[in-house]
Amino acid sequence: MNEIEQTGLATMRDSWITGGTSVDLAPAAWKEIAGSANPDERERRLLAIAAQALEIALRPAAPKTLKRRPPLPELALPMLPERLRPVLRAALKHAADARTKSRVVALVASRGFVLHPMDWMPAASDQTSPDVYAPWIDWQAGVDGEKHTSLEQLTAQNWDDFYPAARRSALADMRRTAPASARQLIETKGPSEPAEVRLALIELMHFGLGSDDVPFLKSLSADRSGKVRELAGRLLARLGEHGQPGDGGPEDPVAELAAFIAEGKSGFIRRRTTYTPAKLKSPAQERRRAELFETCNMVDLAARFGVTESDFIGAWQFGADNNADILVARMAAASGSDAVVTHMADTLVAEGGKPALFVLHLMPRLDRSRKRVLVRLILKDTQHLGALTQVEGVEAGWLEWGDLINGKTLPALRAAVAGNDDAVKRGVDQLLEMLGFLTTAEAAEKLIGDVVAAGMAAAAPSLGLLRLNASLAGL
Numbered sequence: 490m491n492e493i494e495q496t497g498l499a500t501m502r503d504s505w506i507t508g509g510t511s512v513d514l515a516p517a518a519w520k521e522i523a524g525s526a527n528p529d530e531r532e533r534r535l536l537a538i539a540a541q542a543l544e545i546a547l548r549p550a551a552p553k554t555l556k557r558r559p560p561l562p563e564l565a566l567p568m569l570p571e572r573l574r575p576v577l578r579a580a581l582k583h584a585a586d587a588r589t590k591s592r593v594v595a596l597v598a599s600r601g602f603v604l605h606p607m608d609w610m611p612a613a614s615d616q617t618s619p620d621v622y623a624p625w626i627d628w629q630a631g632v633d634g635e636k637h638t639s640l641e642q643l644t645a646q647n648w649d650d651f652y653p654a655a656r657r658s659a660l661a662d663m664r665r666t667a668p669a670s671a672r673q674l675i676e677t678k679g680p681s682e683p684a685e686v687r688l689a690l691i692e693l694m695h696f697g698l699g700s701d702d703v704p705f706l707k708s709l710s711a712d713r714s715g716k717v718r719e720l721a722g723r724l725l726a727r728l729g730e731h732g733q734p735g736d737g738g739p740e741d742p743v744a745e746l747a748a749f750i751a752e753g754k755s756g757f758i759r760r761r762t763t764y765t766p767a768k769l770k771s772p773a774q775e776r777r778r779a780e781l782f783e784t785c786n787m788v789d790l791a792a793r794f795g796v797t798e799s800d801f802i803g804a805w806q807f808g809a810d811n812n813a814d815i816l817v818a819r820m821a822a823a824s825g826s827d828a829v830v831t832h833m834a835d836t837l838v839a840e841g842g843k844p845a846l847f848v849l850h851l852m853p854r855l856d857r858s859r860k861r862v863l864v865r866l867i868l869k870d871t872q873h874l875g876a877l878t879q880v881e882g883v884e885a886g887w888l889e890w891g892d893l894i895n896g897k898t899l900p901a902l903r904a905a906v907a908g909n910d911d912a913v914k915r916g917v918d919q920l921l922e923m924l925g926f927l928t929t930a931e932a933a934e935k936l937i938g939d940v941v942a943a944g945m946a947a948a949a950p951s952l953g954l955l956r957l958n959a960s961l962a963g964l
Contacts, residue, residue, distance in 0.1 A: 523535055579953045667733060737902065743789045779816060878920055892932075
């Protein structure tokens with residue numbers, strides 16, 4: 490359709506809008522079709538022709554920049570039943586951020602279902618969603634061409650045939666079952682990838698990390714990306730490998746960090762070494778200490794004092810400085826061996842310390858049973874109950890009703906619901922969302938009844954994830 494024809498149709502449309510006739514404005518061929526019918530019939534015929542021309546016969550061609558997308562891939566799990574989608578959408582609507590939404594998605598996946606794409610879709614950059622969504626993540630990325638998702642074994646020959654998310658998922662599975670094969674693939678294909686992709690590939694090395702990985706990780710000291718070099722150093726530290734030796738002088742970061750730690754003795758009969766954070770003189774020193782804890786590795790710091798990592802953690806005086814305790818926990822989680830992370834968690838549990846201060850950092854490195862022990866310990870300590878909302882790396886749907894009544898959590902929730910402090914109630918909303926993710930369906934249903942009896946509205950949005958959890962029972 491050319492511009493003159495478009496202008497003519499627009500003129501006819503304007504005539505109809507203003508209540509006039511369009512016979513005299515129509516093209517000659519159209520007038521012949523209208524024929525000698527009565528005036529109303531002629532206008533109807535002209536209107537039908539104009540609609541056909543505008544909407545069907547003469548639609549504009551698609552821009553050349555428009556790309557045809559393949560159909561949305563089918564996922565390995567069935568869609569959530571239609572009757573539960575309104576409950577799901579309510580939970581998603583109340584979720585304040587992407588992290589909270591990811592809990593909704595993970596809870597549904599733990600019960601064997603995926604979400605409808607009109608309710609939720611992962612972003613192309615998503616690396617936290619359950620593995621079942623990898624085909625959708627790659628579809629969102631819009632990579633051209635047909636590639637594999639997960640049915641074919643990943644090899645060096647078909648590496649480029651996999652979408653990035655499907656490739657990461659396949660490599661993670663391989664690191665769990667055949668770590669050497671996965672390492673060889675990363676070693677072979679990683680150098681040709683951009684820095685951010687290489688970093689994501691090296692992060693997968695923490696699955697099945699072992700001494701056989703040391704030579705490859707050491708070779709990354711020459712990588713052109715500083716982030717890759719730093720990550721490789723931390724993975725080596727987890728295996729007990731020391732970083733580049735320093736000269737012990739004031740410019741040595743490990744020596745500088747050790748100066749922020751006071752070594753002492755305790756006990757009258759059995760003298761034992763203790764490590765306590767030195768008193769700081771200024772905010773600048775506090776910032777520098779935090780920076781050094783962030784960049785140094787635990788194995789190097791312990792060696793500076795002539796002890797093992799476990800001995801260092803065992804002698805650290807938790808409670809003397811909460812900020813320093815958190816820095817030590819972060820260091821242990823980032824570069825400590827599996828043994829030292831486990832030892833630190835077990836020490837905190839045995840001593841009944843302040844697990845909420847450390848659980849956020851240690852949790853991703855712990856096994857399932859220890860994660861559950863620490864979560865239960867937090868639930869007993871209402872002083873740090875809010876830290877539970879920040880927990881990451883915990884599975885969904887396992888917390889029983891007995892875990893909730895075995896402590897002060899429920900009384901604290903009831904009191905907060907019945908109170909008038911808006912700030913406290915906001916904290917309650919976040920805690921209820923987290924409990925909606927952690928609890929079993931039966932416990933979720935009982936918890937809803939408990940807080941409603943305490944004064945919360947039955948339709949409160951903060952109960953959305955608990956309602957979804959309870960509705961998933963028996964599916």
